[in-house]
Amino acid sequence: MSAPALLDRSITDLAGALSRREVSSEEVTRAALARIEATDERLHAFLRVVPERAIASARGSDARRARGEVRSPLDGIPIGLKDIFLTKGVETTCGSRILAGFVPPFDATVVERLETSGAVVMGKLNMDEFAMGSSNENSAFGPCRNPWDLERTPGGSSGGSAASVAARQVFGALGTDTGGSIRQPASLCGVVGLKPTYGRVSRYGVVAFASSLDQVGPIARTVTDAAAMLGVIAGHDPRDQTSSLLPVPDYRAGIEEGARGLRIGVPREWLQGGSEAGVERRVREALAAYEAMGATLVDVELPHSRYGVAAYYLVAPAEASSNLARYDGVRFGLRAPARSLADMYGETRDQGFGAEPKRRIMLGTYALSAGYYDAYYLRAQKVRTLVRRDFDRAFERCDLVAGPVSPTVAFRLGEKVDDPLQMYLADVFTISCNLAALPGLSVPAGLHPESRLPVGLQLVGRPFDEATLLRAARALEREMGPSPAPEAIG
Amino acid sequence: MALSPEEVRRIASLARLRLSPEEETRLAGELSAILDYVRQLEELDVSGVEPMTHALASVETPFREDRVTPGLPADEALANAPARAGTCFQVPRIIE
Numbered sequence: 001m002s003a004p005a006l007l008d009r010s011i012t013d014l015a016g017a018l019s020r021r022e023v024s025s026e027e028v029t030r031a032a033l034a035r036i037e038a039t040d041e042r043l044h045a046f047l048r049v050v051p052e053r054a055i056a057s058a059r060g061s062d063a064r065r066a067r068g069e070v071r072s073p074l075d076g077i078p079i080g081l082k083d084i085f086l087t088k089g090v091e092t093t094c095g096s097r098i099l100a101g102f103v104p105p106f107d108a109t110v111v112e113r114l115e116t117s118g119a120v121v122m123g124k125l126n127m128d129e130f131a132m133g134s135s136n137e138n139s140a141f142g143p144c145r146n147p148w149d150l151e152r153t154p155g156g157s158s159g160g161s162a163a164s165v166a167a168r169q170v171f172g173a174l175g176t177d178t179g180g181s182i183r184q185p186a187s188l189c190g191v192v193g194l195k196p197t198y199g200r201v202s203r204y205g206v207v208a209f210a211s212s213l214d215q216v217g218p219i220a221r222t223v224t225d226a227a228a229m230l231g232v233i234a235g236h237d238p239r240d241q242t243s244s245l246l247p248v249p250d251y252r253a254g255i256e257e258g259a260r261g262l263r264i265g266v267p268r269e270w271l272q273g274g275s276e277a278g279v280e281r282r283v284r285e286a287l288a289a290y291e292a293m294g295a296t297l298v299d300v301e302l303p304h305s306r307y308g309v310a311a312y313y314l315v316a317p318a319e320a321s322s323n324l325a326r327y328d329g330v331r332f333g334l335r336a337p338a339r340s341l342a343d344m345y346g347e348t349r350d351q352g353f354g355a356e357p358k359r360r361i362m363l364g365t366y367a368l369s370a371g372y373y374d375a376y377y378l379r380a381q382k383v384r385t386l387v388r389r390d391f392d393r394a395f396e397r398c399d400l401v402a403g404p405v406s407p408t409v410a411f412r413l414g415e416k417v418d419d420p421l422q423m424y425l426a427d428v429f430t431i432s433c434n435l436a437a438l439p440g441l442s443v444p445a446g447l448h449p450e451s452r453l454p455v456g457l458q459l460v461g462r463p464f465d466e467a468t469l470l471r472a473a474r475a476l477e478r479e480m481g482p483s484p485a486p487e488a489i490g
Numbered sequence: 491m492a493l494s495p496e497e498v499r500r501i502a503s504l505a506r507l508r509l510s511p512e513e514e515t516r517l518a519g520e521l522s523a524i525l526d527y528v529r530q531l532e533e534l535d536v537s538g539v540e541p542m543t544h545a546l547a548s549v550e551t552p553f554r555e556d557r558v559t560p561g562l563p564a565d566e567a568l569a570n571a572p573a574r575a576g577t578c579f580q581v582p583r584i585i586e
Contacts, residue, residue, distance in 0.1 A: 349507050
């Protein structure tokens with residue numbers, strides 16, 4: 001069956017229909033639950049669905065609306081959560097066996113904000129273990145698939161989030177992005193994904209991977225929907241000291257202003273044949289469309305971006321090796337039976353972690369160990385400064401930078417699984433944005449001319465200037481018309 | 491740069507990971523390949539470059555009031571414990 005028309009609507013359209021009482025939140029939520037039931041055996045986007053909780057919040061939303069109370073543009077709208085967000089009373093595994101059975105005693109701040117805004121939480125979405133991966137194949141619970149072609153990956157690590165939104169199971173989802181984990185799956189699934197500026201959204205209650213890079217953001221089917229979601233989750237949180245005090249603007253306010261007058265930087269390093277031809281073609285067409293809409297294209301240089309993957313694969317594993325030290329079998333999660341404490345640590349971590357977290361813990365431990373710190377971690381942190389300076393210099397001449405998100409369209413399951421380095425290179429265009437702490441967005445730029453799989457355009461902006469990214473993305477979306485729905489899932 | 495199996499074992503013990511001999515062999519190869527790749531950072535002159543220790547150093551660090559707020563009740567904090575004894579987490583004996 002194909003998705004009912006109701007589920008094909010955007011958050012913004014649906015909010016209108018709800019306010020006109022054309023449909024109730026309970027009806028929408030039941031339709032979404034039925035859609036998940038009908039499709040998820042094949043898609044495997046969800047690790048856990050919470051139907052009772054969803055129906056209860058939908059009824060709460062309908063009751064409020066009957067009294068004339070509407071809390072936000074998300075009130076009554078079914079939303080999914082990557083399984084990295086702690087949900088009070090609902091198992092949270094982060095895609096890892098070591099957290100199987102873990103039921104958090106509190107909600108992440110972003111979950112609290114979503115529920116306070118009236119959003120209907122539908123469940124927890126599949127992901128690469130501890131957000132480490134670019135294909136969802138590192139999930140300890142089996143990979144999610146791409147709704148455009150079930151033999152292909154949805155990307156990662158927020159693959160379940162992007163696949164579920166694309167397959168019309170939910171209207172929007174939250175993901176996290178440490179090196180591209182929102183933008184790359186959004187690109188591969190043909191939806192919109194936004195990684196906000198580091199510090200824009202609270203990480204309290206979000207399982208930590210690499211703390212100087214991790215950021216929470218929305219995945220949605222339209223740019224305006226992503227803006228609405230960001231408006232709900234952004235802002236300072238006293239429980240996350242890295243979250244910024246800067247005020248949160250109305251991200252939907254200037255979103256229709258169009259591309260006229262925008263200066264779009266085109267980094268030559270991002271369009272030098274590093275992508276497959278069909279991807280590069282769609283990216284160039286999107287740039288031409290901007291020019292036709294009255295934007296100016298400016299050549300810029302990001303000479304250090306080619307060192308991004310190398311710097312990232314020192315910084316992120318180093319921080320991960322420290323963050324993942326807490327999984328030791330003492331306070332929560334898996335504990336392997338053992339006679340001594342040292343055996344318990346070793347056995348628990350051996351049985352609980354999959355191959356990728358082990359690889360990164362090993363790499364990070366090595367990079368931080370005595371005698372190697374200066375040569376690896378410290379040098380990589382200095383390279384981050386160089387990457388950031390490139391962007392600062394570019395932003396003297398342009399308002400945002402544009403290029404590909406992923407060098408390829410969705411690849412086949414199993415294609416890169418035996419070669420970690422090849423998998424890491426899937427993030428070659430997305431990583432420098434995280435290293436430089438800047439906001440980045442993926443917006444659909446059409447389908448690959450041969451494979452008919454989605455291609456995303458990446459936009460990177462100045463710190464805390466998500467509004468310009470959203471405005472530019474909306475201009476392209478309007479120009480291209482609504483993105484088609486994937487057909488493989490029915 | 492090739493990591494020896496001994497070095498892999500040493501790192502694994504620092505990281506409290508118990509690896510099988512097959513994992514050790516595989517990781518020695520994979521980590522060596524990754525370390526070879528990251529060596530390209532040596533091409534860059536980073537002398538005089540400040541490391542990025544905070545993602546946005548220009549933005550003011552938020553402070554909060556130093557006020558006592560309730561923490562997690564002990565029973566809730568212990569609810570996920572693999573083993574507990576009263577209000578403590580229980581672990582295998584440390585001192586023989």
